[in-house]
Amino acid sequence: MSERTLYDKVWDAHTVTTLPTGQTQLFIGLHLVHEVTTPQAFDMMRERGLSIAYPQRTFATADHIVPTDTHARPFADDQAEAMMAALEKNVSDFGIEFYGLGSDRQGIVHVIGPQLGLTQPGMTLACGDSHTSTHGAFGTLAFGIGTTQVRDVLSTQTLSMDRLNVRRINVNGSLPLGVHAKDVILTIIRTLGVGGGKGYAYEYGGAVLDRMNMEERMTVCNMSIEGGALVGYVNPDQTTFDYLMGRQFAPKGEAFDRGVAYWRAMASDPDAAYDDVVDLDGSAIEPTVTWGINPGQAVGVLENLPRPEELQDPKIVERAYEHMGWTPGAPILGTSIDVAFIGSCTNSRFSDLVAAARVAKGRQVSAGVRALVVPGSVEVKKQAEAAGLDRVFTEAGFQWREAGCSMCLAMNPDKLNGREVCASSSNRNFIGRQGSPGGRTLLMSPAMVAAAALNGKVVDVREYN
Numbered sequence: 001m002s003e004r005t006l007y008d009k010v011w012d013a014h015t016v017t018t019l020p021t022g023q024t025q026l027f028i029g030l031h032l033v034h035e036v037t038t039p040q041a042f043d044m045m046r047e048r049g050l051s052i053a054y055p056q057r058t059f060a061t062a063d064h065i066v067p068t069d070t071h072a073r074p075f076a077d078d079q080a081e082a083m084m085a086a087l088e089k090n091v092s093d094f095g096i097e098f099y100g101l102g103s104d105r106q107g108i109v110h111v112i113g114p115q116l117g118l119t120q121p122g123m124t125l126a127c128g129d130s131h132t133s134t135h136g137a138f139g140t141l142a143f144g145i146g147t148t149q150v151r152d153v154l155s156t157q158t159l160s161m162d163r164l165n166v167r168r169i170n171v172n173g174s175l176p177l178g179v180h181a182k183d184v185i186l187t188i189i190r191t192l193g194v195g196g197g198k199g200y201a202y203e204y205g206g207a208v209l210d211r212m213n214m215e216e217r218m219t220v221c222n223m224s225i226e227g228g229a230l231v232g233y234v235n236p237d238q239t240t241f242d243y244l245m246g247r248q249f250a251p252k253g254e255a256f257d258r259g260v261a262y263w264r265a266m267a268s269d270p271d272a273a274y275d276d277v278v279d280l281d282g283s284a285i286e287p288t289v290t291w292g293i294n295p296g297q298a299v300g301v302l303e304n305l306p307r308p309e310e311l312q313d314p315k316i317v318e319r320a321y322e323h324m325g326w327t328p329g330a331p332i333l334g335t336s337i338d339v340a341f342i343g344s345c346t347n348s349r350f351s352d353l354v355a356a357a358r359v360a361k362g363r364q365v366s367a368g369v370r371a372l373v374v375p376g377s378v379e380v381k382k383q384a385e386a387a388g389l390d391r392v393f394t395e396a397g398f399q400w401r402e403a404g405c406s407m408c409l410a411m412n413p414d415k416l417n418g419r420e421v422c423a424s425s426s427n428r429n430f431i432g433r434q435g436s437p438g439g440r441t442l443l444m445s446p447a448m449v450a451a452a453a454l455n456g457k458v459v460d461v462r463e464y465n
């Protein structure tokens with residue numbers, strides 16, 4: 001057999017059995033745990049007297065609820081403190097490696113897995129979180145799962161899963177200067193729709209992906225789920241192996257060389273058969289901004305907002321205009337913002353902060369704009385500080401915060417107020433997502449967020465090229 005995709009190979013290598021339901025029982029190589037989706041799973045384990053099948057394959061951190069002004073305990077919010085205490089008890093009772101507050105390995109679960117070298121090509125990975133697809137950047141089949149599935153993985157290290165179709169998405173050519181990985185994935189979702197990936201795994205490739213570094217590939221894979229695809233991945237290559245080399249949990253010495261040989265063999269064959277193939281021209285991608293209430297409602301920064309009748313689903317477009325308060329046909333350029341948020345598992349890695357700092361350096365945040373930079377992990381924070389990025393940001397008037405999910409979903413004190421408009425490097429712009437029912441979110445790349453912060457409005461970051 002020489003025409004298999006990575007998806008096929010990894011799936012087959014991890015198949016335990018075919019269940020009577022027709023589903024596959026799939027072995028899960030790595031299980032990542034955070035505080036929000038796991039308390040009931042641990043309770044179910046206790047009720048049934050179960051223990052963890054493979055504690056050595058299970059790692060936990062805290063990210064969603066942690067305040068980012070200070071990590072000091074106890075938290076001001078009693079509910080958050082109780083949730084944190086529950087996670088601490090669960091990891092201690094069940095014997096799970098835990099990177100909590102105070103650990104220099106703490107951070108957003110999808111930032112720390114790759115950083116520690118836990119995420120590796122050719123493996124299966126699960127986490128009770130929809131953005132688990134991020135890890136697909138390594139050629140990993142990474143599944144976002146629900147709480148009962150978390151229980152299943154804890155107790156058996158397996159999941160019952162339906163096989164997906166595979167869509168190959170080629171981004172050909174090269175990206176213009178000032179156009180980033182975030183613009184690529186927003187354009188893919190805009191083109192294929194927020195439900196377009198239902199039933200599919202997305203395999204991203206083409207010259208643009210080949211040239212991307214691992215952090216850029218993570219940004220693309222992160223938002224697969226926003227396009228409806230449960231899984232998104234990039235085939236492992238030399239860029240992947242170079243990233244992994246020397247990381248704490250990556251194999252060492254000869255074992256690393258054996259790893260590379262195996263990882264290479266897991267990549268899709270050149271003549272692999274796909275259920276669907278889509279080609280996009282990278283040179284046609286512009287800095288992209290969402291204007292509505294789902295990540296597919298996006299336009300190039302120089303485009304005007306669509307008219308409801310021009311789009312396939314006028315109802316959701318009308319609902320979006322009702323919430324956002326914009327006028328169909330108006331330009332997105334010049335839209336005023338109140339808040340700028342640089343962070344989240346989509347765009348809070350070192351290279352994201354470098355891109356934003358390049359724009360912010362020596363300039364000032366516009367008066368009246370509240371601007372936050374929230375590193376994705378303690379390690380990113382340290383690396384950024386060692387490079388002097390914290391000073392670039394604070395001197396420009398940005399707040400420099402502790403690691404966590406922060407204003408991506410506002411399960412912590414970082415929230416929008418009232419009708420505030422936020423230029424955000426995160427991945428979801430659903431109504432109320434950033435903590436205020438009336439709040440409005442414009443998704444864009446971190447460089448675009450930085451430019452918006454300086455101008456108090458949406459601008460074209462290519463002016464800073």
Ligand SMILES: CC(C)[C@H](C(=O)O)[C@@H](O)C(=O)O
Nearest residue numbers: 036037064128129130131409
């Ligand atoms: C809290 C968690 C269940 C949720 C998810 O699964 O994605 C969160 O991370 C999000 O981004 O909305």
Ligand code: SF4
Nearest residue numbers: 131344345405408409
């Ligand atoms: S940063 Fe946002 S999208 Fe990512 S895990 Fe946290 S809440 Fe979910």
